[in-house]
Amino acid sequence: MKAPHHLLAAALAAASLSSFGAAPADAPVRVARWKGDAKGAVSLYYDDGTGSSFHNALPSLVRRGLPGTFYLCGGWFGGEDDPNLQRWGKAAKEHPGVVFLGDHTWAHGGVTNAAQFAEEIARNGALLRRLAGLPEDEPLSFALPGAVRWDVTREEQAKVLADHHEVLRHPFEPNIAGPKDGNNPTFSMRTAADAAKAFDRAEKEGRWESLIFHGIGGDWIAFDLAEHEAMLDDLGARVKAGRLWVGSAIDVHRYAAARDALRLTTVEVSEDGLDFRVEGDPGQQLGVTAPRPTLVCSVPADWTRARVRSELFTFGSKELADRARKGFEVPVSDGRLVFDLPLGWVGVSIRKAE
Ligand SMILES: [Zn+2]
Structure with a gap:
């Protein structure tokens, strides 16, 4: 097979x-171009499995029924029984279609060759599927770890991902969240109003816009908690009006693949x-x-x-x-x-x- x-x-x-x-x-x-014949699609990414995204973002998404993908590194936890890891699997099982786990490599330490990349995602992908109760060949979204050495060609990367039923996530630039009072130009999405610009683009141009977050009201590269709530309210209203579809990273990929076929x-x-x-x-x-x-x-x-x-x-x-x-x-x-x-x-x- x-x-x-x-x-x-x-x-x-x-x-x-x-x-x-x-x-x-x-x-x-x-x-339909997007599910439900929405005008545009939006995906929300939460990287590094931060505690603040678990406590502050996940319940807000669940309450509104808006899907999000949480990119975890299994190697960052103290083994498979670690409650800080188990809680992610429990959330994914309790809220299918809303809480998605994504592969962010086992160690987030970068790779020096394709074989090492394959090992990293074989181990992490198997763990995430077990946690979420998914079949071992169920496709997962994959996110490259940032700011680390990555000695794999695009061709090698594509083959390793295909071999492991993983899909490179859709690009998120310029929608990179950062602190409200920050001045780092990389993290230029600082408020709900900034995020709304991406939602407007998705609606007007029929696009798929992806937004990336790390901490939510805490941890690192933290997006303001109140702004996050305001952003989800805005997004929820657009979904309710049939203007936008919010889909997990893997689901929008899969929808597009089925649509095009x-x-x-x-x-x-x-x-x-x-x-x-x-x-x-x-x-x-x-x-x-x-x-x-x-x-x-x-x-x-x-x-x-x-x-x-x-x-x-x-x-x-x-x-x-x-x-x-x-x-x-x-x-x-x-x-x-x-x-x-x-x-x-x-x-x-x-x-x-x-
Ligand atoms: Zn990361």
Whole structure:
């Protein structure tokens, strides 16, 4: 099963913003650029597993249901039973889809060759998956440790990451958080208003913006706690209004990979509704926790609800088959219908719900 994962890793690494956008906005059906057909995507990164990010950022994210990725170095703890390490695994298990653990290498000490890099992430990645209760090949987001020696070529790095089911995280510049009263130009994001500029860019340009933090109200390179709260309130409001999708680092990568691989074919618009086929869905190859792609359909403006169902699917279980045939209802607003494509559906049928 190695080869498909290499292909998958290549797809994950190559998922880009450029290949999107073949279908016009008024097409009968299109794959949404971002989950829920949000205008833009945002990811929040918390590096180094700081105690302040655990106490000050994690509960705030959980309370609002906004995902964040916490990049840990296993070697910084006193063994796997260390309660300061165990608490991260407990949080990830208790809040799936919100608390994500990311690989920041075992020791954060840099590497002098590709073999050492492979050792670092094999050990750290296995630990993080165990802590979070994930399968051993579930993709993880990887963050390069800063300010250390890194003697690995880009090609070597890409191969090691692919071999270990890890994906280099999306760049975060210029969204690098630092102290409110600081004057280091590297850490130029100091307030909620600074972060809002990144959110505005994501919305206006359809971009994926990533923000990086270390300490939150404590530890090192600390972002102000009140500003962090204000930032999450702003972000939560934008999510609620359907303007932004906040996804973990690995989920936005996986969403983009699935989106770019999907092809919607034999689209038939009739008096009754809309029918089409789905090809190229990577499904669970992207991991058991991968987000499903969002589809957006144009239907007659007088529809208020629609039934979405399938007669053509890849699973054999009677229960799943019955569920696909029965389908589900979706509200329609101004002739626009938005839903997440269920796993295994190859044909989709949209009809007005009576
Ligand atoms: Zn770091």
